[in-house]
Amino acid sequence: MALSEAHNKTFIDMSTAEPVGRRWRRALGPDLDGYGFVLPAAIIMTALVVYPFCLALWFSLSDGMIGETRHWIGLQNFVYILQDHIFLQTIRNTIIFAVSSVVLKSVFGLALALLLQRATRWKRFFRGSVLIPFVAPTALTTLGWWLIFDPTYSHINWALKHIWPLSLFGLGPYQWLGQEYLALAACAFVNFWRGLPFFAVTIFAGLVAIPAQIYEAAETDGASAWRKFWHITLPLLRPVLAVVTLFSTIFTLGDFNIVYVLTRGGPMNSTHLFATYSFTEGILNHDIGVGAAIALFLFPLLFVIVIFQLRMVRKETSYGL
Amino acid sequence: MASSAIAVGVPVQVKTKTPTWRIRQSVVTYVSLMPYVAFALFPLYITLVTSVKTKQEINNQNLSPFWALGMTIDNYKYLAQYTHFFDHWMINTLLVAVLATGISVVIGILAAYALARLRFRGVEAFGVAVFVTYLVPTSLLFLPLINVINFLDKFLHIRDTYWSLVITYPTFLIPFVTWLLMGYFRTVPVEVEECAYLDGCGRLRTLLTIVLPMALPGVVCAILFGFTLCWNEFLYSLVFIQDELHKTLSVGVVTELIRGDIYFWGALMAACIMGSLPIIVLYAFFMDYYVSGLTAGAIK
Numbered sequence: 001m002a003l004s005e006a007h008n009k010t011f012i013d014m015s016t017a018e019p020v021g022r023r024w025r026r027a028l029g030p031d032l033d034g035y036g037f038v039l040p041a042a043i044i045m046t047a048l049v050v051y052p053f054c055l056a057l058w059f060s061l062s063d064g065m066i067g068e069t070r071h072w073i074g075l076q077n078f079v080y081i082l083q084d085h086i087f088l089q090t091i092r093n094t095i096i097f098a099v100s101s102v103v104l105k106s107v108f109g110l111a112l113a114l115l116l117q118r119a120t121r122w123k124r125f126f127r128g129s130v131l132i133p134f135v136a137p138t139a140l141t142t143l144g145w146w147l148i149f150d151p152t153y154s155h156i157n158w159a160l161k162h163i164w165p166l167s168l169f170g171l172g173p174y175q176w177l178g179q180e181y182l183a184l185a186a187c188a189f190v191n192f193w194r195g196l197p198f199f200a201v202t203i204f205a206g207l208v209a210i211p212a213q214i215y216e217a218a219e220t221d222g223a224s225a226w227r228k229f230w231h232i233t234l235p236l237l238r239p240v241l242a243v244v245t246l247f248s249t250i251f252t253l254g255d256f257n258i259v260y261v262l263t264r265g266g267p268m269n270s271t272h273l274f275a276t277y278s279f280t281e282g283i284l285n286h287d288i289g290v291g292a293a294i295a296l297f298l299f300p301l302l303f304v305i306v307i308f309q310l311r312m313v314r315k316e317t318s319y320g321l
Numbered sequence: 322m323a324s325s326a327i328a329v330g331v332p333v334q335v336k337t338k339t340p341t342w343r344i345r346q347s348v349v350t351y352v353s354l355m356p357y358v359a360f361a362l363f364p365l366y367i368t369l370v371t372s373v374k375t376k377q378e379i380n381n382q383n384l385s386p387f388w389a390l391g392m393t394i395d396n397y398k399y400l401a402q403y404t405h406f407f408d409h410w411m412i413n414t415l416l417v418a419v420l421a422t423g424i425s426v427v428i429g430i431l432a433a434y435a436l437a438r439l440r441f442r443g444v445e446a447f448g449v450a451v452f453v454t455y456l457v458p459t460s461l462l463f464l465p466l467i468n469v470i471n472f473l474d475k476f477l478h479i480r481d482t483y484w485s486l487v488i489t490y491p492t493f494l495i496p497f498v499t500w501l502l503m504g505y506f507r508t509v510p511v512e513v514e515e516c517a518y519l520d521g522c523g524r525l526r527t528l529l530t531i532v533l534p535m536a537l538p539g540v541v542c543a544i545l546f547g548f549t550l551c552w553n554e555f556l557y558s559l560v561f562i563q564d565e566l567h568k569t570l571s572v573g574v575v576t577e578l579i580r581g582d583i584y585f586w587g588a589l590m591a592a593c594i595m596g597s598l599p600i601i602v603l604y605a606f607f608m609d610y611y612v613s614g615l616t617a618g619a620i621k
Contacts, residue, residue, distance in 0.1 A: 027442070033524055034439035038447055041432035041495050048469065048492045049454050055465035112357050118350045126354055128608050130361045135604045135611060137553040139571035140593040144364035147371060147586060153379070155367060155386050162385070193360065198615060205616040247456075254458025257555045261575060275460030275556070282464045283560060295461050306456060 059292035070289075077293040087294065090272045093184055097273060098252045101191040106245060108192075109199025110237075116204050127201070134197040142261040145190045149176035149262070180270035183263050187271050190258050195251075199244055206240030207233070249305055253298060274298050365597070372396050372590035379586050396587035397595070406592055409566050410573035413483045417569060418551035421490035426543050428491070429498030434528050436499065437506035438514070448503075455496035462492070463560045470561060483569065485561045490551050497550070498543045501614060505539025506532060538610065545607050546614040552600055570596045 024032060060077050062070040081087040112130065119126050133141065148155045157173040160166050177183045210233065218228050256275035259265060265272035265280060272280070274294055282291020367386075371379060373396070374389045384390065400406040435441075436448050466489055474480035479488060509532050517527040533540065558572040565577060574592045578585065604611055 029441035029444075031435075031439035031441050034435040034441040034444060037431045037435035037439065038444075040428045041451075041499065042447070044428065044491055044495060045450065045454055048466070048489060049457065049462065052462045052465035052469055053457075055468060056462065059465060108357075112354075115350055115354050115357070118346070119354055121347075124608065126358065127612070128605065129358050131608075131611070131615075132365065132601065132604070133361050134615070135549060135600055136365070136597040137555075137571050137600065139553070139555045139575055140596045141364055141368075143575070143589060143593050144368035147590065148364060148367055153386060153586065158382075158386050193364070197361070201612055202616045205612075250456050250458065254460045256460050260555075260559075275458070278460065278464070279556075279560070288464055292464050295464065298458065298461055302456065302458075306453075 056292045056296060059288050060296050061289075063289055065286050065288070073289075077289045081290060081293055081297075086269045086272065087277065089269055090274060090277045090294070091297075093271060094253060094273045096184060097188045097191070097255075097271075098249060100185075101188040101195065101252055102245060102249055104188075104192045105195045105199045105248060106241065109196055109244075110203055110241075112196065112200035113203035113207055116200060117207050127204075131197040131201055133194050134201075138194055138257045139261055141194070142190055142258050145186075145193075146177075146262055149186055151175050151178060177263050178267055180268060183267060183271050187259050187262055190262065191252060191255060194258070195248055198248060202244045203237065203240060206237050210236050246305060250302055253301060368590045368593045371586055372594050374587055376585075376587060396585075396591035399585070399588045400591055400595065404578065404588075404592075405566060405568075405573065406570075406595065410568055410570045411595075413567060414552055414569040417483050417486045417490065418548050420487045421494060421551050422544055422547035424487070425491045425494035425498050425547055426540065429495050429502055429543065430528070430533070430540070432495070432499045433502035434506055434532065437503045438511075451496050451499050454492075455500055459493060459554075459556050463556055466557070467560065481562055481564050481567065483562065483567045486551075486554070486558055486569065489557050489561070490554060494547045494550060498547060501543050501546070502536065502539050505536040509535045538613070541607070542610040542614040545603065545610050549600055549603070549611075 021032070028035075059070070061072060061074060063073045063076070064070040116123070116127060116130070147153055151173070154173065154176060156176065160169070160172040160174075174182060176186050214232055214236075215228060218232060223231070253273075254275055255273055256279065259271050259273055259276045260279070263271045265276045269277075274297055278291045278294040281287050281294060285291075370387065370389050373392050373394070375391060375393050375395065378384055378390060379386075432447075432451070436444060436451070470480055470485045470489070473488065477484070479485045513531055513535070514527055517531045522530070553571065554569070555571045555575075558569045559576070562568050562572065565573070568577070574589070574596060578589050578592055
């Protein structure tokens, strides 16, 4: 954490030579050059994150097209979008999309992590191959899924028609991306495919960190596998699970690529998420105010999740380990 | 570690761990892992298979779409001859990724060192700010950033060029790199640094000659992950660049190769393969760094 006493002393000794520096050090701390170290990052973050964020707030509270002078209109943009049935549908889509894919990711991610931990041979092969969806460019891998879901070339429909046990049921052909609920499910499924490795690998790292002695002690007490999982693995994984779910929820709520490539928000706006609808209104329809208001709806949601999850992590770690 | 690996979730007690039991357990493990591996690789496999098919074979509905009968590299040739895939999009992506990562890693190293080691008023607040910006998704900021780019365009010509990406990508790279490296810097023993100070090294020199070499795996990890994030970025590139010659890979493929209702599936899939290949090769060589970068955000 902080420098030890010895190092601290050398600085105080140096500072006795110059009383002005000492005064500053007393007010601001021993390492004044720290300000120089964080300055470049602070400038970029202020100019390209904090300022744009304030600009987005201003856009959402004002009226005017791109390039025009903007006029203050108060909360009218927000009132407008809250009466817009497409936006209300976007909220519903986002909740269904995020909840279903995060639940799938955490359940299968935990299972995959437990399997990866038990696979002691070829572990590089297994870990390496399951992680690929997370590393490869999302827009491009989603194009592969787009082909798999294509109405004419769909691999799933072909398999349902031609591959023996499946062909007996006489199912399909389905318009995977052409029907409201199927399309949203397809988008959530691709998001699940892409995000699963993140859960698996992070939970795996958490599993490895649990001391083996705890399990050995439980075994000598005759604990069953289920009890070990329920009373040791799960409680000790809780902080990791909380943080992974936090990260994934945030990135899933802000997702753009998958929906943009697969459906562009269609059919009938049934797959629009905040990001894609904000893109449609702000860029394609040139209404920056409404676009910004839609995007800003993400923020309170993110804020609540961050606070909630950080609280939970802090509480868990205080007595958990 | 080995014993715990076997112990998790095993439905039998200690004394029954016979060799047959162990074999049965590992068979169960590997058989259950197979569907996950197949699932992870499935779309990539489909992409690869489709990219080496002729148009006739793709359109023939009686042939299985799951494997290719003939092999052709025509789709790849098409990419090279009729699109800007290799001569512009790939070079642009590479340039943007290298420059943005370079800038971010340098700035991130400085900030991370201050966060990990130095004591001054406001350092905790800065740390919280870095964490919060790390969590702000790009989809929240792309609209106002258009204005920022238009403003900067008055001084430097960056509008509608890939330079706008070199400037904006650090917004999500710097928080990530700072967060990652802070953890690595804290693992370097303070005593080593103190020796350097006592020998008369300045702060910057201590960081460059003592701390950085000891935290080298972290720096490599930051570079690799930053490069991958840049390579895969889609939204900013889509919004900021309309000039076909300045597009990056993902956006070029999605916006220029998909036109009308009849898609050139072969060429499109070849583009997906060629666009993913550099990252997958990089990943194959440096897998462990990727894993530590991935878990760094969550496990600290």
